[in-house]
Amino acid sequence: MDVELFWQAVPVLLKGLKITAILTFLSVLIGFNLGLGLALMRLSSNRFVSGFAKGYSTVFRGTPLLVQIFLLYYGLGQLSFIKDNAALWWVISDGARCAVLALALNTAAYTSEILRGGLMSVPAGLVEAAQACGMSRALRFRRIEFPLAIRQALPAYGNELILTVKGTSLASTITVLEVTGYAKRLMSQTYAVFEIFAIAGVLYLATNLVLITLIRGLERHLTRYQAR
Amino acid sequence: MEFGLLQVWEGGWIGAIMRGAAITVAVAVASMMGGFVVGVICGLIKWGRVRPLTYLVDGYTAVVRGVPELLIIYLLFFSSVEFVTRVATAFGYAGLADSGYAFIIAVIAIGAISGAYSTEVVRGALAAIPRGHIEAARALGIPGLRIFRRIILPQMLRIAIPGINNVWQVTIKDTALVSVVGLQELMRTAFVGSNTTRHPFIFYLIAAVVYLAITLVSQAGIDQAERLLRLRSRK
Secondary structure, eight states: OOHHHHHHHHHHHHHHHHHHHHHHHHHHHHHHHHHHHHHHHHTOSOHHHHHHHHHHHHHHHHSOHHHHHHIIIIIGGGOHHHHHOHHHHHHHHSHHHHHHHHHHHHHHHHHHHHHHHHHHTSOHHHHHHHHHTTOOHHHHIIIIIHHHHHHHHHHHHHHHHHHHHHHGGGGGGGTOOSHHHHHHHHHHHHOOHHHHHHHHHHHHHHHHHHHHHHHHHHHHHHTTTSOO | OOSOHHHHHHTTHHHHHHHHHHHHHHHHHHHHHHHHHHHHHHHHHHHHTOHHHHHHHHHHHHHHHHSOHHHHHHHHHHHHHHHHHHHHHHTTOOOOOOHHHHHHHHHHHHHHHHHHHHHHHHHHHHHHSOHHHHHHHHHTTOOHHHHIIIIIHHHHHHHHHHHHHHHHHHHHHHGGGGGGGTOOSHHHHHHHHHHHHSOHHHHHHHHHHHHHHHHHHHHHHHHHHHHHHSOOOOO
C-alpha cells in the first residue's frame, strides 16, 4: 500500500471516528433509557400503554433506518409546525442532531425488545418475595428486577450496540462526516477504494472490539457469583 | 396542501412507488437466495472446520458483520465502477448508468452481507443436529452425499428457519441502502419523488408504510411456513 496515501487517509478517518463515537454514545445513552421505558410500557397491564409500545417497536423494527433518518431530516423539516417550534427545529435542522435522534429512536425499539425479554425472565418468586418483604415498586425494580434483567439481556444488548455503531454510518447520507462519510469522500478523491475501505473497516472493527470487551467485562462483573 | 398528497396522486407517483417496491422485493429475494447458498457453503465449511478455508470464512463473516453495510456497498460499487467502465469503454459502450448493472451490483452487495449472517445461522443449525443421527446413518452404511441430503439438510433447514427469518428481515431493510448508489428501488423512487415535488414528508412516509407492509406480510408468511414444518413431537 502507498505510504503517502496511508498518512493522508488515517488522520481524516480518525477525525471521523471521533464523530462516530459521539453519535454512538449519545444515541445509545438516549436509546437505552427510551428502550427501558418502552419495555416497562410493554409489560404494563394497561392495554393501551402496552399496545403503544408494541406498535412503536413494530414500526421502528419493520422499516429501514435510512427511511427513518430521511423522514426525520427531510420530511419533518418541511412541516411548518416543526419550523415554528424553536426546540424541534433545533434538533431537525442539523444533520448530526437529527441522526442522533433517529438512531436513538431506532435503537430504543430493539433495546425495548431485548430488555422485555430480560424482564420477563426474572423469576416471579423473587418479585413476590420482594413484595412480601414490603419493598415499594420502585425499590423492587431497582434492587431486584432491573439487575437480574440486565444480566440476562447483556449479551443480546452487546449485539445491539454493534448494530448502533454500524447504524451511525447512515448519518453520512444526511451530510454528517463520520468514518463512512470521510471514507466515501476519500474513495472518490483518491480512487484507492480498497485501501480506504480497509482502513475504515479496521477502525470499525476496533470500535466493535472495544465495545465487546467492555460488555464482556461487565457481564463477568455481573455474574461474578458464579465461581469459575 | 402542505402534505402534498395531491401531487403524489396527480404526478403518477403511486405507480412509480409500486414499481420501486417490486424492485426492492426482487433485490431482496435474489440477494437472500444468493446469500443463503453462500451461507450453506460457508456454514458447512465452518461447521466441519475445513482447515485452510475456515479461516477465510471466519474473516469474511467477521468483516461483513462488523463493518457498516453502507461501507461495503461503497467498496463494491466504486471498485466495480472503475472496472466496468474500463470494460465498457473498451467495447465502445458508454451507457454505464444502466439499471441492469446497478441491479447486479446491488444483489452482489446485499447478497454478500446476507450471506455472512446466513453462515452463522446455518452453522448454528448444523451444530444443533444431534451427532447420533449422523453416526447412526454412517453405521447403516449410507453414502456421505445421501447422509447430507436425507439427514443433515432437512434437519438443518427446520432448525434454521427462525434465524433465516431474522436474516430475511434484515436483508429487506438493507436493500434501502443500495438507493445511495442509484438503483431505482423503493427508497430511490421516494428520494426522486420528494426532490421533484418538494414534498419529502409524504414520500418518505409512503416508503416507510410500504417497507412495513413488506416486512409484516413476509413475517406472516414465514410464521405460517414455520407452523407447517414444525416437528410433530410425541410429547
